[in-house]
């Protein structure tokens with residue numbers, strides 16, 4: 037074994053704080069709720085084991101060895117352990133800090149560095165570049181290239197990860213949402229709220245229909261909606277990958293954008309973004325210029341389901357005679373503790389039958405880019421998930437996060453099933469539309 | 475013998491992974507109790523009984539100690555590889571082999587999580603009665619080894635009352651069957667002997683358990699008292715009146731603070747103690763019994779009573795109780811869980827003396843326990859970074875256990891002796907008693923390779939096994 041001193045240790049910058057580590061009392065009550073532990077049965081891949089490893093590095097008993105890094109990155113950051121933990125361990129935040137230490141000290145191979153730099157620093161922060169990439173992808177899909185490539189089995193030449201990505205690529209729309217609507221969208225009278233829509237990066241480009249549904253439902257419920265131009269990626273991807281500095285830059289940028297108008301709430305419809313937007317306060321706590329403002333921003337962030345469920349929906353909603361299986365996105369249920377609200381909203385659609393799903397609170401394996409970095413574990417979680425969903429015999433599956441939607445769609449496709457997977461807000465919008473109010 | 479050879483021979487027996495890296499072995503150095511630590515040399519994850527038997531035979535061949543491990547929620551250091559060697563992790567043997575509702579039994583793998591069994595049979599109207607507070611994580615195999623109890627032990631008994639038969643790999647590698655499909659089988663009750671043997675008589679590879687029909691009706695009552703003494707008197711009052719609740723649990727003031735911070739169930743933060751009382755059984759007469767319980771509580775100065783109005787409220791109240799140990803992390807970086815038993819009638823006296831011990835050593839002690847059967851769980855709060863405090867914790871712990879024994883009680887109610895309380899055994903047993911135990915153990919475990927160093931000091935001292943890397 038290499039000696040501990042020769043290998044990297046934690047430095048003092050944003051060191052995982054002692055109190056957060058010792059909050060874990062090693063009781064093990066989280067074990068069975070952790071998807072990786074349930075799958076692998078290895079203590080290193082349990083919440084308790086991961087914290088123990090972080091603690092060992094923090095105390096200088098262990099260095100950031102390759103195996104330490106592996107176990108840290110095998111974590112889905114689904115935060116199911118936080119919901120399960122009676123001691124209130126803030127696991128997500130600990131893991132983000134540990135990964136940031138890894139990224140600072142453990143060198144990656146050149147091609148990974150290049151890829152990470154391209155994606156995290158040169159692509160996601162720039163909406164315009166993202167849009168250009170989309171045009172390329174759209175060309176690939178529309179000009180028959182995709183069909184040709186698939187027919188000629190050229191994909192077999194790609195590495196497995198890229199193949200997976202290609203298979204999951206949704207049809208790329210023509211224009212990003214923010215550029216297809218005016219910045220202000222009126223409320224259906226009487227007006228009750230002024231809200232802003234957080235459009236995000238991937239959502240904005242690939243899922244304008246979900247944004248459209250969100251806006252319609254908000255409008256139908258008396259909200260005037262501001263679609264702020266120039267907003268950027270939330271940075272969730274970056275913190276999960278240990279890229280905290282870039283994440284901070286993105287956060288500051290978004291705060292500046294949303295400070296331009298006074299709104300009651302900043303609404304988002306992607307659980308992964310929402311969970312992260314709510315932690316801007318913590319992320320920028322050491323920034324004298326932004327700490328206070330970040331806090332203010334985060335306090336306003338609400339998931340669409342959280343916001344709408346505070347009061348009964350405005351009618352009329354047309355009936356939808358469908359069996360709906362609702363699956364909890366981890367970053368909605370575990371990170372934001374929003375589980376009841378989406379179900380309450382769906383139940384307000386007449387004749388819609390909400391069917392229970394076994395282990396609905398379990399990760400589907402999407403977990404941000406986890407399905408690309410750890411395809412094997414991701415695939416096994418997906419297969420379990422699809423089996424549970426299918427057992428509920430739904431007409432449609434609803435889940436409030438695009439990453440999960442894409443993952444579940446891919447799973448349905450693999451299983452040869454035609455069960456559609458949608459955002460709950462899409463179902464609400466349909467009910468409004470059918471009633472002539474949307 | 476060299477470790478590489480052992481590992482390569484293990485690899486021919488079990489599927490991957492085989493854990494040997496030092497930074498991975500590190501996480502196997504303790505269980506739910508972090509005061510005792512010892513690292514294994516290798517951890518394996520068998521999936522069949524035959525693999526377990528083959529591992530054990532290999533261990534015998536090379537004279538390497540081995541220890542079974544379930545979920546590692548044990549609180550007495552039972553699953554530690556005290557003398558190094560192999561940890562045989564059972565969690566992948568978690569299959570439900572057979573469920574027979576007509577005869578009310580199930581055959582399960584030892585790695586099955588306790589709660590998963592009850593969940594699997596719930597729709598058919600059945601449950602598995604032993605319900606340790608750790609039931610969401612701990613395994614049936616661990617329960618068998620520790621003869622675990624839980625809040626519902628008061629009425630339903632401990633694990634041994636629900637295990638009908640076992641498939642066991644003996645410490646020499648033989649695969650044998652104990653017991654059968656009924657509670658009473660001819661010959662010696664070897665099942666009974668095995669249950670509670672803390673992993674020193676071999677490794678359970680299949681467990682046949684009894685399933686019970688879910689009670690027709692359940693009533694869960696939360697009663698708040700100004701003092702622990704009042705609550706204790708109410709406990710005696712309830713049992714004295716001939717009522718047998720399914721569960722009768724107490725949480726003291728400090729525990730209430732931690733639990734409420736976790737569940738937000740609305741426990742009275744100013745109460746000196748609360749009782750969680752659950753009546754279960756047939757619906758008829760339930761209301762009357764509940765009214766009697768409430769009346770007895772009120773006679774003993776109960777200030778507030780709350781009856782759970784639905785399953786959700788019941789679940790929330792139980793969640794607080796069942797996860798109370800873990801919730802202690804909100805009050806302190808570490809806690810040491812004790813597990814003494816005393817005659818129920820001496821509860822007030824015992825708790826008073828425990829508080830006095832806490833004062834004497836300058837330590838905070840929270841109490842959350844199975845009041846109905848006098849099974850105490852004093853939780854001593856501390857910070858492991860302060861070695862002087864740790865010493866005081868150990869001294870206080872010893873004094874608490876001595877107090878239990880003095881009051882006519884025992885060293886452990888359900889968490890086992892393990893290595894933690896091994897050296898306290900002579901307080902309770904005479905030399906002759908201990909000698910008999912050694913001899914029984916010797917029959918099962920002649921070379922002391924199977925979980926050495928636990929429960930009693932072995933007749934033959936097993937050397938620390940460290941293969942040359």
Ligand SMILES: Cc1cc2nc3c(=O)[nH]c(=O)nc-3n(C[C@H](O)[C@H](O)[C@H](O)COP(=O)(O)OP(=O)(O)OC[C@H]3O[C@@H](n4cnc5c(N)ncnc54)[C@H](O)[C@@H]3O)c2cc1C
Pocket residue numbers: 062063064065505506541542543544545546547548549551552553564584585605606607608611612613614615616617618619620621622623624625672673674676677678679797799800888889925
């Ligand atoms: C928060 C908390 C609450 C708890 N509440 C209770 C409670 O209410 N009641 C109670 O009784 N206990 C309780 N415990 C203690 C613990 O959960 C039990 O002792 C449990 O039975 C241990 O199961 P495990 O699977 O975690 O076993 P482990 O800790 O992994 O092992 C315990 C012992 O069992 C042996 N073992 C494991 N599997 C096998 C097998 N297949 N064959 C033979 N031996 C085996 C091990 O060698 C070891 O000696 C609690 C613990 C915690 C952390």
Ligand code: SF4
Pocket residue numbers: 059060061062063064065066067083084087117120121122123124125800803
């Ligand atoms: S993370 Fe929480 S639940 Fe898990 S072992 Fe630590 S304290 Fe217990």
Ligand code: SF4
Pocket residue numbers: 069070071072073081082083086110111112113114115116117118127
């Ligand atoms: S975040 Fe999810 S995968 Fe990671 S330790 Fe917690 S429960 Fe396990």
